[in-house]
């Protein structure tokens with residue numbers, strides 16, 4: 191498992207393209223018949239991917255966690271961005287369609303991931319944070335997430351936000367998670383941008399068409415940098431950083447956070463003319 195340490199707002203403006211990508215871009219977590227994680231020191235959030243094709247994949251612990259099992263002191267949110275899948279948690283099975291979200295709380299001892307059809311496998315994005323309290327395991331479909339449409343065609347940011355794990359949705363110790371789908375013709379996410387120094391965030395871009403890319407913007411509002419991001423790649427956003435993107439086509443992305451609170455609306459907005 192790869193481990194990423196934190197970078198301060200003073201160091202980031204000095205980074206060249208490769209160093210920025212080494213620190214903030216998560217490139218290869220989605221591999222057939224594997225579960226892969228990157229462990230970040232930003233609120234100790236782990237970012238993972240799994241594509242069960244021919245095997246049922248078991249969530250195993252890692253030496254770095256020094257725990258008997260993965261969720262001994264952690265919780266996890268799992269969103270399926272592929273074909274129909276199955277999740278089993280401590281003996282209870284759940285069917286999970288594309289864009290469904292499963293939450294497994296602290297002390298869930300056994301968790302497996304499988305696909306309904308190897309020809310169209312489930313693709314699971316995994317986000318895990320430390321948990322000091324146990325909350326019930328729960329499945330949400332995208333309809334359960336009470337979608338909200340924001341932005342407009344005129345500003346090329348017309349998009350639908352699905353909130354799954356947050357203060358008023360699936361209950362968790364600190365994890366917040368959901369996804370955003372851009373409408374055809376819209377390319378901007380999270381513009382106007384914001385920061386929330388109380389929570390780190392990770393974005394995982396998906397449904398980015400072949401040969402298209404998302405230009406992800408990061409950094410302090412007056413000192414921004416960019417990363418070119420491909421389909422099924424994730425970006426770590428430090429709490430002091432904006433996280434916003436503009437695509438060469440429309441796309442979707444999963445956002446997830448951990449930190450001081452679970453209030454999705456707790457954001458400090460940045461005025462567009464203040465961006466540099």
Ligand SMILES: O=C(O)C(=O)C[C@H](O)C(=O)CO
Pocket residue numbers: 349351369370379380381391433445454457
């Ligand atoms: O499109 C958006 O705007 C978002 O999806 C914003 C994210 O949900 C976010 O950054 C939450 O803090």
Ligand SMILES: [Zn+2]
Pocket residue numbers: 384385386391433457
């Ligand atoms: Zn945010």
